[in-house]
Amino acid sequence: xxxxxxxxxxxxxxxxxxxxxxxRDPEPKPEYDIVxxxxxxxxxxxxxxxxxxxxxxxxxxxxxxxxxxxxxxxNTTIVRANYFLPGNSEFYSHSLKLWERLESDxxxxxxxxxxxxxxxxxxxxxxxxxxxRGNAMINQGDDAVLLDREGVRxxxxxxxxxxxxxxxxxxxxxxxxxxxRHDAVAWGYARGAxxxxxxxxxxxxxxxxxxxxGRVTGVQTSRGPIRAKKVAIVVAGRSSQVAAMAGMRLPIExxxxxxxxxxxxxxxxxxxxxxxxxxxxxxxxDKGGLVFGxxxxxxxxxxxxxNLPMKEHVMDAAMTLMPMIGxxxxxxxxxxxxxxxxxxxxxxxxxxxxxxxxxxxWNYGGFKAVPGxxxxxxxxxxxxxxxxxxARFRLxxxxxxxxxxxxxxxxxxxxxx
Amino acid sequence: MRIxxxxxxxxxxxxxxxxxxxxxxxxxxxxxxEAVWDDYLHLRENAxxxxxxxxxxxxxxxxxxxxxxxxxxAVHDSALAADxxxxxxxxxxxxGDLREIGTAP
Numbered sequence: 001x002x003x004x005x006x007x008x009x010x011x012x013x014x015x016x017x018x019x020x021x022x023x024r025d026p027e028p029k030p031e032y033d034i035v036x037x038x039x040x041x042x043x044x045x046x047x048x049x050x051x052x053x054x055x056x057x058x059x060x061x062x063x064x065x066x067x068x069x070x071x072x073x074x075n076t077t078i079v080r081a082n083y084f085l086p087g088n089s090e091f092y093s094h095s096l097k098l099w100e101r102l103e104s105d106x107x108x109x110x111x112x113x114x115x116x117x118x119x120x121x122x123x124x125x126x127x128x129x130x131x132x133r134g135n136a137m138i139n140q141g142d143d144a145v146l147l148d149r150e151g152v153r154x155x156x157x158x159x160x161x162x163x164x165x166x167x168x169x170x171x172x173x174x175x176x177x178x179x180x181r182h183d184a185v186a187w188g189y190a191r192g193a194x195x196x197x198x199x200x201x202x203x204x205x206x207x208x209x210x211x212x213x214g215r216v217t218g219v220q221t222s223r224g225p226i227r228a229k230k231v232a233i234v235v236a237g238r239s240s241q242v243a244a245m246a247g248m249r250l251p252i253e254x255x256x257x258x259x260x261x262x263x264x265x266x267x268x269x270x271x272x273x274x275x276x277x278x279x280x281x282x283x284x285x286d287k288g289g290l291v292f293g294x295x296x297x298x299x300x301x302x303x304x305x306x307n308l309p310m311k312e313h314v315m316d317a318a319m320t321l322m323p324m325i326g327x328x329x330x331x332x333x334x335x336x337x338x339x340x341x342x343x344x345x346x347x348x349x350x351x352x353x354x355x356x357x358x359x360x361x362w363n364y365g366g367f368k369a370v371p372g373x374x375x376x377x378x379x380x381x382x383x384x385x386x387x388x389x390x391a392r393f394r395l396x397x398x399x400x401x402x403x404x405x406x407x408x409x410x411x412x413x414x415x416x417x
Numbered sequence: 418m419r420i421x422x423x424x425x426x427x428x429x430x431x432x433x434x435x436x437x438x439x440x441x442x443x444x445x446x447x448x449x450x451e452a453v454w455d456d457y458l459h460l461r462e463n464a465x466x467x468x469x470x471x472x473x474x475x476x477x478x479x480x481x482x483x484x485x486x487x488x489x490x491a492v493h494d495s496a497l498a499a500d501x502x503x504x505x506x507x508x509x510x511x512x513g514d515l516r517e518i519g520t521a522p
Contacts, residue, residue, distance in 0.1 A: 299435040
């Protein structure tokens with residue numbers, strides 16, 4: 001059943017009786033060719049691209065809760081391709097190109113809004129670093145504009161330009177960067193995968209991974225055992241827990257990141273603004289709420305909620321940067337479980353077990369990667385070969401020291417990225 | 418969240434900096450080999466539930482091993498890292514300083 005503006009009007013005139021569920025709720029089969037553990041953004045997009053690009057249908061996505069109930073259901077919606085290092089640069093560039101076709105590919109409105117993203121800088125040295133980053137983006141074939149102070153003022157007149165601690169020297173503008181409606185992305189991929197024959201199994205928690213002679217043979221779940229030729233783990237903050245079922249340890253620490261949203265306001269912030277020195281970023285959703293966040297709480301956590309000191313710190317940064325939002329009421333705050341890696345960059349790789357794959361380590365930047373990650377993971381699972389834009393996302397890069405992608409240059413400590 | 422510094426007493430979380438898992442105290446020897454060092458630096462059990470972390474109390478400079486629950490954020494207890502390491506029989510007191518067992522006085 002296709003979605004369209006005509007359909008919305010027709011259903012409105014005929015009592016909304018024609019809508020069908022966006023996906024089926026099938027019983028688990030005893031065996032599938034491929035089982036994907038994790039029904040979040042990356043798991044659902046992987047299933048979609050396995051079906052669409054590789055024509056594979058005998059696939060199940062196993063989600064322990066409800067589809068999209070994890071980090072894809074609680075992020076700050078930013079979509080961008082402004083990474084600097086080889087390995088990351090080509091990956092996010094590819095992902096952004098998939099974003100730009102996503103609504104027509106999925107026949108689903110994900111409200112992708114390329115409103116422009118600006119990274120502020122506050123010193124000559126930072127300006128040099130951002131000029132370098134902008135040139136890397138342009139070399140990649142993406143878009144970047146270096147703005148001076150007056151250039152930023154034309155876009156963002158409401159910032160505190162003369163802030164004593166962090167005066168604004170300028171910004172790097174990424175015009176094709178922006179936001180998207182996070183739930184819609186998950187649902188669009190779910191509907192697309194389901195319509196191509198993928199079984200989406202909710203309330204299906206994996207409790208064990210079966211391995212025989214160094215090869216994966218299936219999983220144990222809360223809805224019974226399921227045999228599989230290939231098993232693909234993609235569970236973000238819970239990666240270590242699922243990998244432990246296969247006797248594996250990962251280079252992952254799970255940390256809490258908080259985010260916040262205010263009451264709905266009239267349009268006031270038209271871009272995504274990143275205030276790196278204050279560890280703060282903000283945009284405005286189409287419902288009018290200001291969506292913003294800052295740093296990790298910095299201790300490992302599976303609580304999916306954070307503590308007051310970091311909330312205060314984020315509000316400090318907001319007031320420092322744009323005092324005009326001071327009277328807006330913060331309606332909600334929440335936390336997620338971030339899979340932090342030693343260099344801040346992800347993994348899309350095989351494991352030591354034949355037929356077992358793992359995709360994790362997106363830190364707090366996984367939402368923009370949903371299309372690219374699914375596409376590349378599907379390619380690896382279907383063909384056994386690494387997809388070129390994701391070819392450097394290897395588990396062993398720390399052991400060899402080759403291919404580490406440390407964008408912020410903070411060193412091999414998980415919580416510093 | 419409040420953490421007890423063995424020197425200063427129960428203090429607000431803001432006074433502390435989290436360093437990492439307390440496995441940091443189990444540092445391999447310099448010639449332990451690549452795989453052991455990779456495991457120590459990068460791989461993590463990353464369990465949910467009761468964990469032991471290394472925290473630094475910024476005002477007094479004490480390194481503390483804290484036992485807490487990373488699902489509920491309850492803080493159970495804490496001890497000086499030096500005491501924990503000594504209990505792990507790695508260190509001895511030698512004229513007022515801690516000396517790692519196996520190293521020269």
